[in-house]
Amino acid sequence: MDIAAIRNRMRSLRFWRRKDPFLELLESAPLDDEPVTEDDLRSLEEGRAANRAGRTTASEEVKRHYRERLGEATSP
Numbered sequence: 537m538d539i540a541a542i543r544n545r546m547r548s549l550r551f552w553r554r555k556d557p558f559l560e561l562l563e564s565a566p567l568d569d570e571p572v573t574e575d576d577l578r579s580l581e582e583g584r585a586a587n588r589a590g591r592t593t594a595s596e597e598v599k600r601h602y603r604e605r606l607g608e609a610t611s612p
Contacts, residue, residue: 539567 546563586592 542567 549559
């Protein structure tokens, strides 16, 4: 996705959000101007290959995992 597409997506998200602090943080963050390295490209391809192979984790499972960890951290 190019920068113009990202900016357009962010504009459309503004319509749907209701004062979401995380989206406000994303909108105010500077764009990454670092060049993409060969290591970056390899990592992206590894992730895409894992996704194609079905080696994924459902977002609900990730949320549950971190809720449990946070619960353990806040327990007396």
